[in-house]
Amino acid sequence: MRLGGTGSGLELLRKLAALYAKQHQRLDVQVVPSLGSTGGIRALQAGALDLAISARPVKPEEQGVESIHLCRSPVAFAVHPANAVAAIRTNDLVQLYGNTSQTWPDGGRVRLLLRPDAEIDTKLLRSISPTVDQSVSQAKARPGMIMAVTDQDNLKLLQTTPGAFGMTTLSMVTAERAKVRLLAFNGVEPTLQNLVVGRYPLVRDYYLIAKTSASQPVQKLVSFARSARGAALMKALNCVAVEQR
Template sequence: MIIFSWSLPGFAVNAIEPNVIHWAGCGITKKAFMAELAAAYEAKTGIKVDLQGGGATRGIRDTAKLKIDLGGTCRMSLPDVDKVEMHSSLHPVAWDALAIIVNKKNGISQLTTQQVKDIYKGKITNWKQVGGRNAPIELYVRDGKISGVGYAIRQYLFQDSDEDFVSDRVVKSSGPLEKAVEKRPNAIGITGVSSARKRDVKIIGFDGKTPTYENVKDGKYGLYRPLYLVTSPSPSKLVKSFIDYAQSEEGKEILRKNETVPYSDALNLMRKMLIYGFDVR
C-alpha cells in the first residue's frame, strides 16, 4: 500500500549531495531495520544513507517539505492534524509490535487489555492491584498525541486518538522512556518491540501472548502496526532505488535476520488497520 498525494515546491536534498540519502524519523523504525538496511545498501552501491532521529512526525513532515530525502514513520499520515502531511507518500516496509516493558526486577509477566487501559487512565496505580508487589506504578508516556507509539496506543486500546493518559512522567521520545524503565524498578511503558529487544528491560505478555516474531507475523499478538519509509510524491531515482532495495528479497532477508517481519510476509495483518486508520476518532 502506497499513499499518494501532491508535492510542495522545493529542491531534493540529494540534488546537493548526489551520493548521500538523508533520512530522518522514527527511532523505532531506525532500530527495526534502517541501520542494518542502510549499511548493507552502502556496501552494495557506495551510496551513504545518513540517519537522524526526530520521531515519526518529523519523518513525514520534513520529507513533505523536502528538508530530507527520505523519512521513517511508525504511524500513518494525519492530514487532518496538519495538511502538510498530505504531501507525502508512505511505503510500507515492515511490521512492528508495541511491547509493554517493565523493569527486570518486576515480577509481573502478563497484563490484560483492561489492566493496561486502567493503568493509562489512572485507575490502577499500584502493582499489587495486578498481582505484583506493593509499590506505586510509574507510567512513562510520550508527549503529545500523534507520536507513532502514542497514536497507536490510543487507537488500539481506546479507539480514540484524542484520549488523555494519566501520568506526570512524560518524555519526548521512546529512547528516554526505555532508559527510565531500565533504571526504575516500578516503571512501565510501551514502545516498539524492535527497540525494546535492544534494551535491558523485561517485555511482558499482553492478553496471554508475547510479541515474538511468529506471534507478530501470524497476528496472534494484538498490538502491531506497519513501519513505513516516507518519500515526496515524486522521489528522486536515488531514493526510488533505496525503496526498491528495502522491498526486495535481499532487503527483506535483512529485516528477518533483525527479527523484524517484512510487510509483504504478513499482508493478512492489514485487516486490523481499520481500527488503526483515519475512520477511528
C-alpha cells in the same frame, strides 16, 4: 543521504542503509535524531531529509511525497528489566492507569511512562477498550507524571527507571539491543510469529516516505529495502516485511 523520521524506526532504517551500502555501493548515510512521523515527513518536504521512516502513511494534504508500506512489528507492554512481572491483561491496564497509587508484586512503586496523544502507542493503548481509554485520560490529568516525548526517551526510561511501565516496539528493542522485559498481553506473547498468524493484536506499521520525484540513490535504497535481502534483515530485527502489490 540524510535519513530520519519516527524514533522507533531509525535504527532499523540505519541498518537497512548500512547493509545496502555494504553489498551494493558506498553510501554516506546521516541519520538525524528522532523527528517523529510528522516531523520526518515535513523535513522531507522541506528538503532536509532524503528519505523518512514513518509510523503512518502520508495524508492527502501532504503533497509531493509518497509512502511505501515497509514492515510491521508488535507493540508490547514493557517493564524495567529487574521487574519479575511477565504478563498483563486489559483489566490490569485499567487499574495501572486509573488508580493514583499502584505497586508491583514485589512492593515497588509503579512508574507509568506516558506518551503524547499524537503517538501511535497512545492511540493503540486507548483503542484497547473504553475503560482503558478513560483510565489513560485519568493518568494524563494527574500532576507529576513522567512524559516520554520521543521513542528514544521512552526506551531509555524503561531501562533506567525502577518500576517503569510503558509501551515499546519489538523491532526497536531488537535493533537497539535494549534491556527491557516485554510482557504477554491477554495471554499472548508479543512475538513476530504471533503477529503473523493474527494472534497478537497490537501492531506498529512502518512506511518509507520518499519524494514523488526521488533521486536514483533513494529509489535504489527503497528497492533494496523491499527486496528479499531487506526482508531478511527486517525479520531478524522482528519486523515482518509487507508483501508488495
